[in-house]
Amino acid sequence: MAAVTAPAAGTASAAAEGRRDRRSRRNRTRWIGVAFVAPAALYLLVFQLVPVLYGVALSLTEYSPLSRGAPRPVGLANYAALLDDPEFGQALLVTGRYVLMVLPLTVAIALGLALLANRPFRGVGAFRSALYVPHIVSLTVVSMVWLWMYSPDGLFNEWLTGLGLPEQRWLLQEDSALAAASAMRVWKALGSNMVLLLAGLQGIPRELYEAASMDGAGAWNRFRYVTLPGLRPMLTYVVAMDIVYLAQGFAEIYVLTQGGPLGSTTTVNYLIYTEAFQYNSFGSASAMAFVLFALIVSFSGLAVRGISGRKS
Amino acid sequence: MSTTSTPARTAPRAAAAGRGPGRRGAGVTNVVLLATATVLVLIPFLWVVSLAFTPTEDAFGAPQLIPEDPTLGNFGTAWDANLGQALWNTSVVTVVAVLTNVVFATAAGYAFAMLPFRGSTALFYGLVSTAAIPVSVTLIPLFLMAKQFPLAGGNDLLGHGGSGLLDSLGGVVLPYVIGPMNIFLARQYFSAANSDLAEAARIDGAGEVRIFTRIYLPLAKPLLAVVSIFAFTGVWDDFLWPLVVTSSAETQTVQLALARFLTSGNVQYGPLMAGAVLITLPVLAVFLFNQRAFVSGLTDGSVKG
DSSP: OGGGOOSOOOSHHHHHHHHHHHHHHHHHHHHHHHHHHHHHHHHHIIIIIHHHHHHHHHHTEEOOTTSSSOOEEOTTHHHHHHHTOHHHHHHHHHHHHHHHHHHHHHHHHHHHHHHHHTSOOTTHHHHHHHHHHHHHSOHHHHHHHHHHHHSTTSHHHHHHHHTTOOOOOGGGSTTTHHHHHHHHHHHHHHHHHHHHHHHHHHTSOHHHHHHHHHTTOOHHHHIIIIIHHHHHHHHHHHHHHHHHHHTTOOHHHHHHTTTOSTTTTOOHHHHHHHHHHTSOOHHHHHHHHHHHHHHHHHHHHHHHHHHHOOOO | OHHHHHHHHHHHHHHTTTSSGGGGOOOHHHHHHHHHHHHHHHHHHHHHHHHHTSOGGGSSSSOOSSOSSOOSHHHHHHIIIIIHHHHHHHHHHHHHHHHHIIIIIHHHHHHHHHSOOTTHHHHHHHHHHGGGSOHHHHHHHHHHHHHTOTTSTTOOTTSOSSOTTTTSHHHHHGGGSSOHHHHHHHHHHHHSSOSHHHHHHHHTTOOHHHIIIIIIHHHOHHHHHHHHHHHHHHHHHOOHHHHHHOOSGGGOOHHHHHHGGGGSSSOOHHHHHHHHHHHHHHHHHHHHHTHHHHTSGGGTTTOOO
16 A cells, blocks of 8 residues: 555645545556566466365375376375374384474574674674575585585594594484484584574664663673573574474485485485385375475474463 | 675674674684684585595595595586586576566565555465475475476377476476565565655656566665575575476486486495586575675575575
8 A cells, every 4th residue: 555655645625636546546556466466376376376285185085197097086095094104103203303303403503603693893794604605505415415424434434533433334324314314404504594593683672781781680691581582583483494494304315315224214205205206106195295284384383382482 | 705705794794783792892712613613514515625626536545635636527527427418407497487586576576565456465475375385295286287287298288198397397497486485575675665766657657567667676686686596596406396307317407417426326426526516606606796685684584495
């Protein structure tokens, strides 16, 4: 509406005329607005919303893209089968552990870095940009770099040997593969989290710190009672988005471990990919996708609730 | 990196020095800690560059940060392993996605801010909320829709008979044409813009399309930069969709071409890292030339991916 609000009118008749004029213009702008929005709206309708409905329908069928026939309706059978599918259960556990291993660590370190980078000094911009670089580089590429670092002759084993410690098989053994992948993802997620938290820090009014100092609050109390509450909205956003992205881990798993060893790094997204495009069961893969969707929505919702505090 | 960024970043920083807890400047410990963290974060990239120049026969055994006799051979090997074709493919898809986003996403965002109509607010939230739909949910349906795309790849009007957009660049670009977050950014941007210009132009008899393309779009360079960058990195870096929709070397994207190095049994890290450098340079260049757009307020709440 802002676009059609003219500056304060002069005489009464001019005002009336203006009103009439504005009304006809508003009608005109209304349709031109629709025309501006239409291409984007149609595209998102057809290629985002229709696929969701299509996916719901597919999840209620049994369908192989290789077969000549149409999808065969099976009702909720795919979902029922997931309930006692040990593979899917394990993939859910792996995904949950992955999120829990990466999220607290990356947010904590990113917060530390944001606090450090929030002080103005010459060249601080260079540090901010440099720390952001892992976020710019594709997940595929950084996964390959870490694949090399974890390789038998890679950097980590080189360091261990240098310290006189035994070499490790990082990605090749069941009990360390997921942790190794998580370490990569912690590093990868630092930059974007830091930049967002930095923006949050800069939104906290300086007066609050001055008032706290005046009241005799030390550094810890200023952090506890000014920084953390002020950062809450951004922190909520960061945690929720991290959950959404981490719960969909795929490219790094594809590059680092291919889901192995023994399924110990098979995330739900990786399982969906293999189920659909290696075993050609589109129906059950779709059902998995919706279970994942529901879990992502509820857990990120819970996180938002938890951090931003219960609203009355 | 530091030489290009320092002047650009310190000026606004100095102006904003009054904000935040850092008004007294940073102590030595602070700078040393930050510098240490930065070096630790960048170590993997130093090794990428190092390995890219290390001859294959030296790549096994103890790695050396400065290769003894550096070579460009790895780049040639990487290029020959379909990376040239893949760079071309990805560039085509990227240019298309950037253009469609710049035109249609900004036009939509502009209308939501400046030319509202009945129900436009609800429509806006509806469109933006599609950003929250996980890729895995739309992956399979989009694959089938690409396959059944009418009149493409030998399909008839109903989408039967051929392979549709599968294994074509048209198929690769399908999910990137308009990013909902770009509509969001555009609306935020134009909501803060002054509507008096539009009002004055209307009185002069200018049409809405003209007002948008001649007045507001040229003024919205920061927005266009951010939208382009998001469209660019979104397409350039994606892996899962191209993996699913392409099947031949002719349509491979850069990330896929790189991943092919892994399937050849024993991994040749030299050419792999050379390839990684080649496909990362364009993204890095775009980032370095637009750092302020990336690390500034405009992207608050949207720097993700």
